[in-house]
Amino acid sequence: MTQKPTLPPITNLSRAELAQWCEENDQASFRSDQIRKWIYGKRVHQFEEMHDIPASLRETLEKEFHLFASEIVDHRIASDRTEKLLLKLHDGEHVETVLMRETSRRTVCISTQVGCAMGCVFCASGLLGLKRSLSTGEILEQILRIDRLLSPTERITNIVVMGIGEPLANLKNLLPALETLNEKGGMGIGVRRITISTVGLPDKIIELSNFGKAFNLAVSLHAPNDTLRTEIVPINKNIGIQKILKAADTYFEKTGRRVTYEYVLLAGKNDQPEHAKQLASLLRKRNAHVNLIPMNDVEELSFHKPLEPQTQEFTKILEQGGVNVTVRKRKGADIDAACGQLRLIQEKENDSIVPLTT
Ligand code: SAH
Secondary structure, three states: OOOOOOEEEEHHHHHHHHHHHHHHHHOOOHHHHHHHHHHHOOOOOOOHHHHOOOHHHHHHHHHHHHHOOOOOEEEEEOOOOOOOEEEEEEOEEEEEEEEEEEOOOOEEEOOOEEOOOOOOOOOOOOOOOOOEEHHHHHHHHHHHHHHHOOOOOOOOEEEEEEEOOOOHHHHHHHHHHHHHHHOOOOOOOOOHEEEEEOOHHHHHHHHHHHHOOOEEEEEOOOOOOHHHHHOOOOHHHHHHHHHHHHHHHHHHHHHHOOEEEEEOOOOOOOOOHHHHHHHHHEEEEEEOOOOOOOOEOOOOOOOOOOHHHHHHHHHHHHHHOOOOOEEEOOOOOOHHHOOHHHHHHHHHHHOOOOOOOO
């Protein structure tokens, strides 16, 4: 059932906007930084907990904003301690966010849209098309929700924008969210620890390269020639690999950040030795890194990951061709942690998931 229109999340406001709001409400401007410290640094769940804020201001905040506008409707914890949240937004739509643990690293994978318009043939997120883009607050809220699940000694160290949606199709709302994550008065996560993954929209890659913050860029290539790429990533029909590589080269020149190329291995489709050779010749002269991702099975889709020897052979050919390569480790396999799977189950079951509590 769709909820009634609700108050905006306070996280929609940038530092400057919150300072302006304070001013308009006859509050000292330093209150803005104080409020932000509670939200981004101290894991509060309610305005009421902001002890050094005058009670009258806390009441005004309560009347005008939500601290959290979403509701956690599913929370799964995998045997490797990967955690996944399914969040219900104010309009009844759902998005997913994932926490991955690796030694002292705590990485959050965030969504930027409800669904996706790109239609990649192996991906669960695009199966139901695009519903809408997320607001800045809805993007930030995913991280804040995860932050509040961590133990007092744990800190979020890395962000990957690799969840549901195409981040560069929602740059307008994503960039202010990343600024807040990066700011000292926000979460203070360094730009080198923030990675944006894109299907490869050249104009938007250029726009991002001009933004002035050197985030890591990952480009989802998935094929070494346009015929195959257009079969796997239909949006490629109007773009083409050369334009994407050129934009990514510009990104590297402007930011100094080495670009990662993601390549989902689909058995019998794009995993043959000739594909690896073609890929090596596209990338060998570039300062690039290839991340091979054995396909995560999606029930509705008939693609599968290759057998281990094929993956090894593909890796070897790339290495021999002078390309840096890693194979992504699977995380959270026992909780449907692959992008978009939980939301899909939710849509299918039509609101029948029983919330798990922790
Ligand atoms: N739209 C962006 C970000 C979201 S997808 C993009 O295309 O990059 C993030 C990464 O997960 C992409 O590399 C995508 O290709 C990959 N991915 C999606 N579905 C997958 C699946 N079933 N198995 C393995 N990787 C998948």
